[in-house]
Amino acid sequence: MIGYKANDRKGLVNMENRKEQIVNIAIDFIEKYGFDSFSYKDLSEAVGITKATLHHHFPKKEDLGLAVCEKLKVKAKVVKSKIDKLDTAQEKIKYIFDNLLNCAKTGDICPISSLQAEYNVIPDSMKEMVADLSEREIDYLSEILEEGLGEGIFEFKGNPKSMALMILTSYKGAIQYSRAMDDNTMSTVVEQIYNQIMK
Amino acid sequence: MIGYKANDRKGLVNMENRKEQIVNIAIDFIEKYGFDSFSYKDLSEAVGITKATLHHHFPKKEDLGLAVCEKLKVKAKVVKSKIDKLDTAQEKIKYIFDNLLNCAKTGDICPISSLQAEYNVIPDSMKEMVADLSEREIDYLSEILEEGLGEGIFEFKGNPKSMALMILTSYKGAIQYSRAMDDNTMSTVVEQIYNQIMK
DNA sequence: GTCTATACAAAGATAGAC
DNA sequence: GTCTATCTTTGTATAGAC
Structure with a gap:
């Protein structure tokens, strides 16, 4: 209750x-x-x-769950279109990281992470959508990283896709950790990630 | 059901x-x-x-939950004592990473991550133990990273504690992501993390 | 679109016998 | 330590009236 x-x-x-x-x-x-x-x-x-x-x-609760996933997809598109309007990868990554830190202030975890954690208990129809949402996040961040490499403002080991995966998994994991740990956990991790990619 | x-x-x-x-x-x-x-x-x-x-x-289910947390603590100590027996940070980190990849094969998520995700719905008595388990993990990995820096085999930006945090959050996040994504997600992330710390 | 009432199954938990 | 039986509360869902 x-x-x-x-x-x-x-x-x-x-x-x-x-x-x-x-x-x-x-x-x-x-x-x-x-x-x-x-x-x-x-x-x-x-x-x-x-x-x-x-x-x-x-x-059915499944109907609600599907509507939630649809809404998350729309929300992701809105964020994407905002970022697309920015000129440089530098600005884009700043926007993303500011946003990430902001999200974490509430102590709530990312809805996609939450659904991933419950992957074995949600209806199959929702699983498909969660998989799709997960993949899009990675691909989009990967594009931005690639753009930044081209602009010469990023520098890191490994390819953009691997780095995007590491960044997002770390960020999502950090939100969960920060529930059980002190408040500066999130900012420590986000700063550390930032350190890994900036020239 | x-x-x-x-x-x-x-x-x-x-x-x-x-x-x-x-x-x-x-x-x-x-x-x-x-x-x-x-x-x-x-x-x-x-x-x-x-x-x-x-x-x-x-x-009560809470009693079971507490027993589970106690068991996780014991399990963590067993792993720690095994690693402590190894001589170099190089061997230790290899053991940890091999173990991480192995854990992920089943598609199950780390029990601590699972409990973190449910942090707002588990009894308070369990929250305390989950917090304790989370902190210990970070501290221990941090020690090993510091040891490796001393041995001159690791090289990375940021301090050991921040790096330990980034590694563990990334790893835990990756297990969750890999449920919804293809099988090589885990190995990609673990390899990427490895790249970040090795000289 | 919203309500009251109700059905039905599942979940957590206890009593008491063996 | 294990069982059958039972209880209570909660969760999901539907029927039918306004």
């Missing part, structure tokens, strides 16, 4: 519609507790509607 | 006693599904006893 009210959530100023609101709060729950560890009862209380109404919008 | 039989488990040749057997299979479940996602029913079927008997040994 989890206590959590809709009003706790920041950034829900422009409440689009109920379905979106439900998905957003579900993502919060996944980041905090994991997909398997929150119930429709928890969610209904957080949204401020009944369980029955939740089931009206998302008949 | 999870289907899993006791005989599936390798390495349970010397079944010490029932309590130990239960804890061992519980660790398997945590690695595969997470603490919250397996039930006493699942566990009882895997062990081959009834739920009531499980409750006899571990009245």
